[in-house]
Amino acid sequence: MPASINPAHQGGRLAAPSLPASRLLLARMLRDDGTGLKKAHYTQTWLAGLLLSPQLLILLFFFFIPSFKALSLAFVQVDPFGGREIFVGLQNFVDLFSDPSYRKSAWLTLWFTIVQNIATLGIAGVLAFATDQIIRGQVGYRSVLLLPYAIAPVISGGIWAYLFNPAIGPAASALHAMGVPWDPNLRPSDALILITISAVWKHICYDYIFLAAAMLAVPQSLREAAAIDGAGPLERFRTISLPLIAPVVMYLFIINMVYGLFDTFSIIDAVTAGGPAGSTSTLVYKVYQDGFIMMNLGSSAAQSIVLMVLAVLFTVLQFRAMDRKVNYQV
Amino acid sequence: MPTFFRTAAALGLAGLLTTVAQGALAQDKTSIEWWYANGGRIEEAIQTMISDFNESQDKYEVVGVRKGNYEETFAAMIAAYRAGKHPAIIQATERSVLTMLHSNAIVPVNTLMEDNGIDMKKDDFLPSVAAYYVVDDKVNALPFNSSTGIMWYNADHFKAAGYDAPAETWDAFEEQLYALKDKGVTECAMVLNSDYVWSLIEAYSTINDQPFGTQANGRDGLDTEYVYNTTMVTKQAERLKKWVDDGIVQLSGQGASPSQLFNSGTCSTWSASTASHAGVEAEAQFDWSATMQPYEAGVEPKNSNLGGAALWVLKGKEDAEYEAAAAFLEYVAQPDTQAWWSATTGYIPVTHAAYDKLKTDGFFKEHPTREIALLQLTRGGEPSDNSWGMRFGNSNQWWAVIQEELQAAFTGQKTVQEALDSSVERGNKILRQYEQLNAGVN
Structure with a gap:
């Protein structure tokens, strides 16, 4: 069926005004935007829908329904x-935003997320860079x-x-x-220092894997050429490797943000339990504490919604960044 | 060889049959779940109690499941209740009494017992225990692991500093703590327990006959308000702050437990639950003892506040399951079980009968520290409106608030008075929310 793999033909057929609206919508969703599978792989939209359904069902049960309940x-x-339920309108949100401890928590979260992010990337970057320089015991390292x-x-x-x-604690007595x-x-x-250290320590390895892989993927020939031109290891890293791994760094930056915002709650619970005086109680930890x-x-549901909006924002940001800069065929 | 195989096969078959038979037997039994929150040695005692009950008869089977600490167990129960998969019996703290009473999700233990023809009267229980769980002459929950905070001390340390025992009043006690440190006996004169708000703030208010909130500490109406920022409690909070600043009292924080710091002989005193007996008796390798909590000079000390938890029965179960629950609760409340439980864990016996049994057995002669909690809970005669106990809505929310505010005072971000004022203001907001939602509910 050569016609079916002709994108122009496909596009023309899908755009036909006689199609039902729902099908049109699906067709639009499947439209080729230059990423992922080409729409031409599917001659029939129902097949695409069927193949998508497991994922959509998971999303429905584990995201949309809980989100709606929270909402x-x-x-x-x-x-x-x-x-018993009393409808209070936006009162939960008003209470939240007028609560000084919530604002304090928001600033704390911002500080914590950014410092944690940069520290993790920095340390993981140095370690990944060092991987290449180590000749013996790479596996152990x-x-x-x-x-x-x-x-x-x-x-x-x-x-x-x-x-x-x-x-x-031995470290404390030292x-x-x-x-x-x-x-x-x-x-x-x-x-604050303690939760930052613990959060960074836990997440360095994640960044390290990505960065080490990205650095390995930098063509040897380019680096050799630079070396022949007299560039030292640091110079080669700065001028050759760094620009090439920038998309991965961008990706990790967003992932680290999300990690700091959402995944550090169990670490905080174990290290400080949000104290003293709420000084390490980040937004996600407050959701847990207020709700559970x-x-x-x-209030906990209102806080979850605030966090959800943030998460959606980061996801959009991440996709944008990936669309523009990441090329998986490095 | 063939004989061996034949024997093996026969044994296997026999084993299989036994399993099947046991399975069939288990089918006949009514099985109910009990979710509890205690870990460590207390959990071992709970499991022993359950298996003793299961072996004592062949109609019912209780399955005990630990769902984490009190908060986690409560949260798990709420989620399960909303999904209709809740246990028949749940252990919940004295802090959640009002939430449970208003939940519309419980079968009052009184009703359960009546329905199953078991005799249980409110007068069976010690008055200071009943005060929390008896409303309108009805026993709503079976008091289970009841306790109160007592003052534990390292007698070796006190001897080294030239004292026999902790003093009776706070001022004299404070002098001793400073002496313990100044004479170089210890670096840690006191370790602050994680529930010090209960054992050093609320208990202080009760023992010194101070109102913690209006409406007899919430008992007489949901329109109650916290007032402890205007009472002698401020003095106690100032004192704790001074001790923190002077390094008299040590906060254990995450990564270490206060019991560990006392049991290892590091810290000299520790205001904590009488239920710590199980741990102290097993772990402390020094001459330890305990005494009643101090009071302010010039005050006639009243009884202290109750802690621990009770067993609540939840709605939505079959009659047979309620029969099993009633039988189990009856077993738990028996003088023999109570006396054993108290002797094993350090929690107080909750009924008169069990208390009398331990007395006649001479248990308190051998273990004098075991009676301190009971004596302290009955000190000062008839409880007053201030000392009977506390019944505030969403008390667990206030609990988080007061800890946060006191920490702010300890870290120097606020003065003690500012911290208390702020905790009262936030606490009253919590009370109003509770009132708004629960006004008009029984």
């Missing part, structure tokens, strides 16, 4: 058992670096909390011996 909870005050990823966040959080516990008045229970800045510990479902 509806955000506008009510509800008793935990769900027996990589395995050690990847280990933290295999440790459950709660466990790694527990380890950090213990190491830096001012009463019994700091005390050096004259640092380390105490994450009473000094908010110490607590305090049973304030209305």
Whole structure:
């Protein structure tokens, strides 16, 4: 069927005004935008729909329905058992945004996410760069670096909390011996440093894998050419490797943002439990605390919606970035 | 060889038959679930209690499942209840009494027992325990692991500093704590327990007969308001702040547990639940003891506040399951079970009968620290409107607020008074929300 793989023909047929609206919509969704599978792979839209349905069903049950439930909870005050509900309009949101501790938490989250992001990228970048320079024990080097990823966040959080516990932690007593008045229970800045370190430590390996792979993919010939021209390792990295791995860095930057915003909750729970005085209670940790510990479902739902909007924003950003810059056929 | 195979086959068949028979037997039993929240040694005792019950009869089977700590268990129960997959029995803390009462999701234990022809009266229970769970003469939940905070101390440390025991009043006690540190006996005169708001703030208010909120601490109406920022509690909070600043009191924080710091002999005193007996007795390798919580000089001390949790029965189960639940709760409330439970864990016996049994058995003569909680819960005669207990809506939300605010005072971000004022303001907002949602509900 040569006609069916002719994009021009396909496009003309799909654009026919006689088609039902729903089919038109699907057709539009399947329109070739230069990425992914070509629409020409499917002569019939129902087949595409069928193939998409498992994914769509998963999204329906694990995203759209829960999101809708959250959305509806955000506008009510509800008793935990769900027996009584009072519609309160936007009151939950008004309360939220007028709450100084929520604003504090938002700033904290911004700080934490960005510092964590840059630190993770920086350290992972140096380690990935070093991979190439190491000739012996590369396997061992990589395995050690990847280990933290295999440790459950709660466990790694527990380890950090213990190491830096001012009463019994070996790392804390080393700091005390050096004259640092380390105490994450009473000094908010110490607590913030501690959760940042634990979050970064846990996530370096993820960035490392991507960066190491991206650096390996930089054509050897280019680097050799630069070397012949007299560029040292750092110079080669700056002028050859870095521009070529930039799309991956961009991708990791967004993934790190999402990680800092959403996935660090169990680490925070284990390391500081949001304290002292809420100084390490990030937005996502507040959702957990208000919803599951305090049973304030209305406020927790409103907070989830704020976070959802943020997540959607980042996703859009990520796709934009990938569309423009990432070329998977490096 | 053939004999061996034949024997093996026969054994296998026998094993199979036994399994089938047991399966059939289990089918006949009514099985119910009980979700609880205690870990460690307490959990071992709970599992022993359950298997003892299961072996004591062949009609019912109770399956105990630990769902995490109290908050996690409560959250799991809520989710399960909304999905209709909840257990028959749930263990919930004294802090959630009002939420449970208003939930419309419970079968009052009183009703359950009546329906199943079991005799259980409110007067069976110690008054200080019943105060929390008896409303309108009805026992709503079976008090299970009840406790109160007592003052644990390292007798070796006190001897080294030249004292016999902790002093009775806070001022004299404070002098001792400073002496313990100044004389170099210890670096940590006191470790702050994670639930110090309960054992050092709420208990302080109760023992010193201060109102914590209006309407008899919430008992007489949902329009109650917190007032502890205007009472002697401010003095106690100032004192704790001073101790934190002077390094008298140590916050354990994440990564270490307060019990560990006391049991290892690091810290000299520890205000914590009487239920810590199980852990202290097993772990502390020094001359430990305990005494009643101090009070302010010039005050006639009243009883302390209750802690721990009770067993609630949830709606939506079959009659047979309720029969099983009733039988189990009856078993739990028996003097023998209660006495065993109390002796094993350190929680108090909740009924008069069990208390009397332990007394006549001479248990308290051998273990004098086991009676401190009971004596403290009954100190000062008839409980007053201030000391009977507390019943505030969404108390767990306020719990998070007060901890956050006190931490802000400890870290120096706020003065103690500012922190207390702010916690009262936020707490009252929580109370109004609760009132708005639950006004007019029984």
